[in-house]
Amino acid sequence: xxxxxxxxxxxxxxxxxxxxxxxxxxxxxxxxxxxxxxxxxxxxxxxxxxxxxxxxxxxxxxxxxxxxxxxxxxxxxxxxxxxxxxxxxxxxxxxxxxxxxxxxxxxxxxxxxxxxxxxxxx
Amino acid sequence: xxxxxxxxxxxxxxxxxxxxxxxxxxxxxxxxxxxxxxxxxxxxxxxxxxxxxxxxxxxxxxxxxxxxxxxxxxxxxxxxxxxxxxxxxxxxxxxxxxxxxxxxxxxxx
Numbered sequence: 048x049x050x051x052x053x054x055x056x057x058x059x060x061x062x063x064x065x066x067x068x069x070x071x072x073x074x075x076x077x078x079x080x081x082x083x084x085x086x087x088x089x090x091x092x093x094x095x096x097x098x099x100x101x102x103x104x105x106x107x108x109x110x111x112x113x114x115x116x117x118x119x120x121x122x123x124x125x126x127x128x129x130x131x132x133x134x135x136x137x138x139x140x141x142x143x144x145x146x147x148x149x150x151x152x153x154x155x156x157x158x159x160x161x162x163x164x165x166x167x168x169x
Numbered sequence: 170x171x172x173x174x175x176x177x178x179x180x181x182x183x184x185x186x187x188x189x190x191x192x193x194x195x196x197x198x199x200x201x202x203x204x205x206x207x208x209x210x211x212x213x214x215x216x217x218x219x220x221x222x223x224x225x226x227x228x229x230x231x232x233x234x235x236x237x238x239x240x241x242x243x244x245x246x247x248x249x250x251x252x253x254x255x256x257x258x259x260x261x262x263x264x265x266x267x268x269x270x271x272x273x274x275x276x277x278x
Contacts, residue, residue, distance in 0.1 A: 082267065084215075091172070091272040092207070092215065092258050106265055147220055154262035155205035155220035162214055 049074040051081075051143050051160035058166045064131040067163045069143030076124035077101040080146040082156060083117060083128040085139040093139075097146070098126060133167045140164050173198065173259055173270035180276040181249045189273045191242040191259030199240035203262035206235055206244045209272075210255045218257075219244060251277050 054068040069081065082097040096107035100119035107115055116129045126143055141163045144156035174192040181187035191198065191206075198204055204222045207215035217226050219235035222242060232247045242261070246253055254277040259270040 084269075092209075092260075092269040094260070094267040094269060097267075108266055142214060144215075147217070147226070149221075153205075153221050154201075154203040154267055155217055155260070156207075156215070157217045157220075157226060159214035159216075 049145065049158050051145065051158055053141075053143060053160040053163045056164040056166070058168065059133050061134055061167055061169055063133050064129060065133060065165050066127055066129040067141050067143075067165070069126040069128070069160050071124045071126070071145075076119075077121050078148075080148075080152050081117075081119065081126040082144050082146060083115075083126075084142045084144055084156070086142070086162075087136070087139040090139075095128065095141075100126065130165075133165075135167050138165065138167050171268070173261060173268055175257075175259060175270040175273045177271070178274045178276065180278055181246075182278045183249050183251065185249050186245060186247045187249060187275065188243050188245045189257055189259075189275070191244070191261075191270045193240050193242075193261055193263075193268070195240060197261040197263035197268055198237065198242050200264070201262045202237070204235065204237055204242040205260045206233075207258045207260070208253075208255045209258065215258065246275070249277050253277055 083095040098105040098117045105117040119126045143160040145158040146152045147155045147157040206219040209215040222237045223235040
């Protein structure tokens with residue numbers, strides 16, 4: 048049974064950076080694609096970007112280009128999402144999620160981490 | 170890339186059916202058969218209910234069904250039950266990225 052376990056809650060100052068981890072267990076990490084999705088308080092889901100660990104290739108939503116970096120460490124089966132130049136609007140729960148594959152990705156997220164609350168406040 | 174459009178709320182009585190729409194463009198919903206639906210209860214992570222427009226993951230009741238016509242996808246919940254009360258989000262592949270809808274709060278009356 049594949050599980051994604053994320054790092055704990057963070058409180059950050061405006062202008063700083065945050066790095067959230069997502070450790071996979073119970074499967075073959077390198078064969079997954081991992082996406083990051085965030086949800087501001089009381090708001091909807093927002094896709095940030097994804098990484099294919101076996102290739103080390105990431106792509107990002109235009110909104111976050113230049114501010115977000117998604118990486119993966121195959122040796123520890125862990126994906127990371129780093130967001131820089133934080134502002135109050137970045138206060139949200141950040142989720143990692145595995146993309147379902149059926150003879151290739153179908154761009155649906157079947158396994159989710161538990162979420163990491165990031166609070167940006169002075 | 171704009172978010173997909175969903176009605177903010179929907180409701181139905183136990184046993185009834187309710188349909189939630191998700192409208193996009195030819196660059197997302199209309200261009201690909203990669204529409205998914207998620208259920209989210211308060212304080213919980215989203216749960217995948219439908220993928221590839223109409224396919225159900227193992228364990229999802231067949232009361233949940235999906236369809237698509239043109240640029241609009243739909244989720245239908247039949248035989249409403251109290252535990253179906255939740256927020257529902259659609260998503261679509263949009264050419265190298267994924268876009269979500271704004272979400273629909275489903276109330277079981």
